[in-house]
Amino acid sequence: MVNLAQDIKSISYVKAHTTEIVNYVGNTKSPVVITQNGEAKAVIIDIESYQKTLNAIHLAKLLSFSEKDIKNKKTINHEAAKKIFKETLGRRNDAKN
Numbered sequence: 001m002v003n004l005a006q007d008i009k010s011i012s013y014v015k016a017h018t019t020e021i022v023n024y025v026g027n028t029k030s031p032v033v034i035t036q037n038g039e040a041k042a043v044i045i046d047i048e049s050y051q052k053t054l055n056a057i058h059l060a061k062l063l064s065f066s067e068k069d070i071k072n073k074k075t076i077n078h079e080a081a082k083k084i085f086k087e088t089l090g091r092r093n094d095a096k097n
Contacts, residue, residue, distance in 0.1 A: 008033045011041070 007030055014021055014034050025032055025046050034042040045053075069075060076084075
């Protein structure tokens with residue numbers, strides 16, 4: 001969560017204190033909002049939080065594809081899925097050898 005007193009900084013402050021800001025974000029896992037001319041323009045977040053955000057976005061995309069397939073009745077049963085996985089893994093193993 002953003003702490004308004006600590007986590008909103010002007011771009012000029014960030015320029016002058018970049019190392020301090022990066023250390024703060026890395027240690028606290030709290031994002032820092034960067035303002036320019038009094039308007040929020042960007043956010044600095046730690047790499048772990050960024051990766052988690054990307055993972056969540058990708059998972060949401062996969063879920064939306066799955067929901068669309070279910071709605072369009074484009075599904076297969078468990079046995080058919082197992083067969084496809086085994087065939088795919090077999091081709092990968094053959095390609096390695």
